[in-house]
Amino acid sequence: MSRKRNPNFSEMELQILLDNVEKNKDIIFSKHSNVVTNISKKRVWEGICEKVNAVSSGHTRTVDELRKKWSTYASDTKNRISSNRKESVKTGGGMAPPELTPLQDKIVGIMGPTAIEGISGGLDTCGEFEDACSSLSSASTISLQDKPSTSGNNEMDPPKKVSSRKRHIQDEDNQSSQRLVAIEEESSCREGETFY
Structure with missing residues (x-):
């Protein structure tokens, strides 16, 4: 029924x-x-x-x-x-x-x-974020061949695999360090010192 x-x-x-x-x-x-x-x-x-x-x-x-x-x-x-x-x-x-x-x-x-x-003037970053995340997950590991040995042996350690996310964070840290050096150079030049 x-x-x-x-x-x-x-x-x-x-x-x-x-x-x-x-x-x-x-x-x-x-x-x-x-x-x-x-x-x-x-x-x-x-x-x-x-x-x-x-x-x-x-x-x-x-x-x-x-x-x-x-x-x-x-x-x-x-x-x-x-x-x-x-x-x-x-x-x-x-x-x-x-x-x-x-x-x-x-x-x-x-x-x-x-x-x-929607929010006026707002940016839709969801698509960009998803693209970045998918590119990070697709390149899942990076081999670091040129890293010096940390085990104390004279031989090279076997290549270590680092996740792309960790590599991305390391790159950001390196960029931050380079910016800090540039700021220090600029401030020392203002004080009249020579920075080598």
């Missing part, structure tokens, strides 16, 4: 949902997750549920349904904005992407520009 499908949200139900989410967004989207905050979030959602059910046409909505509707509607709005942005930078003619509905505009106002567009 198949489950009966819930009716679509009416325009009025959506309007009530968005109005109340906007009024209570500080509580609903609070980053705190302690017991007191979670209880207040639950109470706010229950209050929104009562208001939506007051205008509902026969079907009683649950808090989970409202949360799911908010989540999917906000996600759909973000996807539409992203799609519109992609369409606006394409070359060529064609029809302009459809404008946002007033309810979608309201969602944009509730979420704010950072949730939609």
Whole structure:
């Protein structure tokens, strides 16, 4: 036996949902997750549920349904904005992407520009970091043939394998040492000393 499908949200139900989410967004989207905050979030959602059910046409909505509707509607709005942005930078003619509905505009106002567009002036370094990490892991070891023996024997020790991460750190240490020497040279020249 198949489950009966819930009716679509009416325009009025959506309007009530968005109005109340906007009024209570500080509580609903609070980053705190302690017991007191979670209880207040639950109470706010229950209050929104009562208001939506007051205008509902026969079907009683649950808090989970409202949360799911908010989540999917906000996600759909973000996807539409992203799609519109992609369409606006394409070359060529064609029809302009459809404008946002007033309810979608309201969602944009509730979420704010950072949730939609990201941090302005921010750099996405995740891709660069992943590239650097993959190049470090692909060159997993480096053989140091020219290192003098530390065992006290007159013979050369067998080549040691050093991980590329350690080698990267050693290179950074060498660069720091070279910068320190350059700074010392510069300061001694200012004092009138000759640095050889």
